[in-house]
Amino acid sequence: MMSQFAGGVLVEITHVLVLWAMAGVLSAAAQSRPGSTSNSGSTQHYVLTCGHVIDGKSLQASNGMMAIEVEGEKIKDIHPLKERESWPPQVQVLDLKNRTCLPGLIDTHTHVLLQGDITAADYDEQLLKQSAEYRTILATVNVRRALEYGFTSIRDVETEGAGYADVDVKKAINNGVIPGPRMQVATRAMDVTGAYPLLGYPPNVEVPHGVQVVDGAEGGRKAVREQISHGADWIKVYSDRGYRVGDDGVLDDIPTFTLEELKAIVDEAHRERHKVASHAMGLHGVHNSLEAGVDSIEHGDYIADEDLKTMAAHGTYYVPTIFVGAYVAEGRAAEGNPVWVKMLDIHEETFHRALKAGVKIVFGTDAGGFAWTENPAKEFGYMVKWGMTPAQAIRSATSLAAELLGWSDQVGTIEPGKFADIVAVTGDPLADVSVLERVDFVMKGGGVVRK
Numbered sequence: 001m002m003s004q005f006a007g008g009v010l011v012e013i014t015h016v017l018v019l020w021a022m023a024g025v026l027s028a029a030a031q032s033r034p035g036s037t038s039n040s041g042s043t044q045h046y047v048l049t050c051g052h053v054i055d056g057k058s059l060q061a062s063n064g065m066m067a068i069e070v071e072g073e074k075i076k077d078i079h080p081l082k083e084r085e086s087w088p089p090q091v092q093v094l095d096l097k098n099r100t101c102l103p104g105l106i107d108t109h110t111h112v113l114l115q116g117d118i119t120a121a122d123y124d125e126q127l128l129k130q131s132a133e134y135r136t137i138l139a140t141v142n143v144r145r146a147l148e149y150g151f152t153s154i155r156d157v158e159t160e161g162a163g164y165a166d167v168d169v170k171k172a173i174n175n176g177v178i179p180g181p182r183m184q185v186a187t188r189a190m191d192v193t194g195a196y197p198l199l200g201y202p203p204n205v206e207v208p209h210g211v212q213v214v215d216g217a218e219g220g221r222k223a224v225r226e227q228i229s230h231g232a233d234w235i236k237v238y239s240d241r242g243y244r245v246g247d248d249g250v251l252d253d254i255p256t257f258t259l260e261e262l263k264a265i266v267d268e269a270h271r272e273r274h275k276v277a278s279h280a281m282g283l284h285g286v287h288n289s290l291e292a293g294v295d296s297i298e299h300g301d302y303i304a305d306e307d308l309k310t311m312a313a314h315g316t317y318y319v320p321t322i323f324v325g326a327y328v329a330e331g332r333a334a335e336g337n338p339v340w341v342k343m344l345d346i347h348e349e350t351f352h353r354a355l356k357a358g359v360k361i362v363f364g365t366d367a368g369g370f371a372w373t374e375n376p377a378k379e380f381g382y383m384v385k386w387g388m389t390p391a392q393a394i395r396s397a398t399s400l401a402a403e404l405l406g407w408s409d410q411v412g413t414i415e416p417g418k419f420a421d422i423v424a425v426t427g428d429p430l431a432d433v434s435v436l437e438r439v440d441f442v443m444k445g446g447g448v449v450r451k
């Protein structure tokens with residue numbers, strides 16, 4: 001009895017120590033710093049000599065050639081390249097004089113655990129026939145692809161039934177086990193009973209769900225606590241479903257959560273210093289999300305003028321994910337859902353109004369919703385086609401995207417003190433934004449990923 005009691009005290013003390021240690025870890029995690037994988041050994045020094053630099057801040061390119069000095073993980077200096085400028089022998093010069101250098105690109109809407117789901121059958125197949133472990137192996141390939149395309153940071157907005165696998169992918173990248181972008185992750189996401197695939201199976205057949213099924217305000221708070229405790233940086237909610245186009249051209253939807261539920265989820269997330277991304281494509285989903293105070297609207301195919309005003313006033317981000325809509329429209333129409341084609345026109349009209357209203361439009365693609373063999377940088381072309389200047393589109397994928405992530409002091413521009421996340425392309429992206437689909441130099445945190 002006595003020894004058991006002593007053992008109990010010991011366990012309790014150890015437990016307290018563990019809790020203390022964990023409190024430190026968790027508070028650091030809550031701030032979700034960009035992962036820094038410092039190489040052991042001596043600090044690497046690079047100088048990148050660039051034909052032009054688009055620094056992500058100003059909407060113009062540099063006039064002449066620039067030198068970007070990189071020491072270790074960070075940018076040390078940037079200045080106009082002097083004639084016959086020379087550097088000490090330990091400095092490695094990377095000649096990019098025939099290229100334009102830009103900050104590493106940021107995709108704020110990805111699904112690294114997904115391999116493209118044009119039809120419902122594609123999606124069901126992945127959840128029913130692939131283990132989370134196998135999907136995680138595929139995800140390690142996807143993050144390497146993302147980095148090689150030039151995306152040095154991503155916000156991954158849910159694993160689609162693969163649990164907390166995104167937390168481990170992020171961990172493996174930050175520990176230098178696998179190559180990949182800096183990540184913020186949303187883990188499982190949330191939707192209400194009966195609203196999210198897999199659906200349509202007989203009541204007696206247990207099937208997996210692509211989200212955590214959550215009902216009621218208290219259920220929402222509990223799910224937020226659970227997901228954050230397991231490593232979620234963001235909370236992702238699905239705010240609507242069941243789309244149809246009304247005679248007035250407005251995209252009607254069925255709201256999933258009640259306003260009370262949404263408010264509880266957002267309040268709980270914000271209380272714990274985390275942000276909320278809301279999948280909202282139609283009138284009510286967007287409106288309820290804004291009423292609840294979410295931080296970003298994902299997709300937003302239709303947004304009422306009043307709601308655009310609210311977004312501009314509150315600084316709510318709009319992540320339109322255009323390319324995926326075009327990509328899935330044909331397949332879903334062929335499957336008997338022609339609404340997806342009409343939605344593309346509605347989306348374009350909304351995008352125009354959002355631009356005019358001064359809403360913060362941020363680059364996000366839904367990569368994973370389409371196959372990772374497609375370069376997500378195709379999104380740039382759509383943004384420009386729908387009315388942005390190339391410079392605005394680039395800003396949306398660099399400094400503005402960094403702001404959405406809360407990493408403005410770390411990434412998104414080429415400035416001294418920032419992580420050396422730099423890409424380069426041949427040609428002038430301010431004249432032809434599609435050159436960003438052919439990034440052929442990638443540096444992340446001062447390490448050359450692609451040359």
Ligand SMILES: [Zn+2]
Nearest residue numbers: 109157366369
């Ligand atoms: Zn998505």
